[in-house]
Amino acid sequence: MKKIPHLKSRRRRKTGRWAHYYRRFDRAKGKEVEISLGVHGLHPTDPKVLAAWAAEHARWQDMPPGVDTPKAETFGWALDLYTSGNDKWAKYSEETKKSRLAIFARYRKAQGARPIKTITSEAIERALYAKGGHAAVNEYKALKPVFEHLRRLGFIAKNPLAGIELDRPQIQGFPVADADGIAAFQDRWPVGTLERLVFDLALYTGAARGDLARLGRRNIKDDLLVYERHKSRVTAYVPLTRELRAVIARTPDIAPTFILNSFGRPFAKESLGNLFGDAARKAGMSARLHGLRKAFCTYWAEQGKSTHEIAAMAGHMSLSEVERYTRAADRERMVKLLVGVA
Numbered sequence: 001m002k003k004i005p006h007l008k009s010r011r012r013r014k015t016g017r018w019a020h021y022y023r024r025f026d027r028a029k030g031k032e033v034e035i036s037l038g039v040h041g042l043h044p045t046d047p048k049v050l051a052a053w054a055a056e057h058a059r060w061q062d063m064p065p066g067v068d069t070p071k072a073e074t075f076g077w078a079l080d081l082y083t084s085g086n087d088k089w090a091k092y093s094e095e096t097k098k099s100r101l102a103i104f105a106r107y108r109k110a111q112g113a114r115p116i117k118t119i120t121s122e123a124i125e126r127a128l129y130a131k132g133g134h135a136a137v138n139e140y141k142a143l144k145p146v147f148e149h150l151r152r153l154g155f156i157a158k159n160p161l162a163g164i165e166l167d168r169p170q171i172q173g174f175p176v177a178d179a180d181g182i183a184a185f186q187d188r189w190p191v192g193t194l195e196r197l198v199f200d201l202a203l204y205t206g207a208a209r210g211d212l213a214r215l216g217r218r219n220i221k222d223d224l225l226v227y228e229r230h231k232s233r234v235t236a237y238v239p240l241t242r243e244l245r246a247v248i249a250r251t252p253d254i255a256p257t258f259i260l261n262s263f264g265r266p267f268a269k270e271s272l273g274n275l276f277g278d279a280a281r282k283a284g285m286s287a288r289l290h291g292l293r294k295a296f297c298t299y300w301a302e303q304g305k306s307t308h309e310i311a312a313m314a315g316h317m318s319l320s321e322v323e324r325y326t327r328a329a330d331r332e333r334m335v336k337l338l339v340g341v342a
Helices: 045-062 076-082 094-111 121-131 133-153 179-188 194-205 242-248 270-281 289-301 309-315 317-327 331-339
Strands: 007-011 018-026 029-038 223-228 235-239
Touching: 007 045, 018 045, 029 121, 045 076, 045 133, 076 094, 076 133, 094 133, 121 133, 179 194, 179 270, 194 235, 194 242, 194 289, 235 309
Parallel strands: none
Antiparallel strands: 007 018, 018 029, 223 235
């Protein structure tokens, strides 16, 4: 059996019962400490032993000094268990982790000491219903996989969030660029300005701001612009059209990315979003970078591409989202504006 660092499992001679501890030098106390993992009686190969060790190890590795160890099988302990040694959690984007850790922090403070087996579907449903709106939906999405992880490890018999139905608020979405907005932006920011370069690249690639900030010539593969979306890890395949090639030709030849800031370095995604937002407001255009997806979809719909093909180019959009964007009322005028950009 592979030795796990700091895990001490001992079998008592008289009873033959296994006991499991996390043993490590505590600098604050100046001595080694031995912490019970709360899973005594289980064989060392039991998955619950490894899970309990992972939760304790994560605290010592990642938590600030002085953080108290939650009691085994409490909700605070469950949160540590979920965010350490869990492949699904590790695959989330940093943005998703950040937002969910904020939710976990609130629940840890309010319910961290509560035993997980006392948490019922009824209690969770009432709490989410009282909160309501998008906040309730976000908390539901964050908490459900935590309890599912516990269920699969055998700590609880049923996920208490399974079967809960929420009144999901209608999503308004980001303002999208229409023909008038595109024309206004083109008039305000001519070809040659940084603002126009950001606008045109976003328009012809359909890339989100985080991806747009990282795109460069290394992403060109034959007749395609290929990149992996940082949030969904889905690969986008954008054809290098005449218009897109013309835009790329205006960018530096030996730069790490197409778009560079005043220091000659790639933009941070937040800075790029702020730059476009300021430029759009000055042009009287309400759309953010995300809002250019409507124009991207409309352009390709007019070129005869199917919703499946457009979704593949965008790398993340659902078919219903593509269809919603391509039902634009002013499609003909919008496409004429886009083709006329280059």
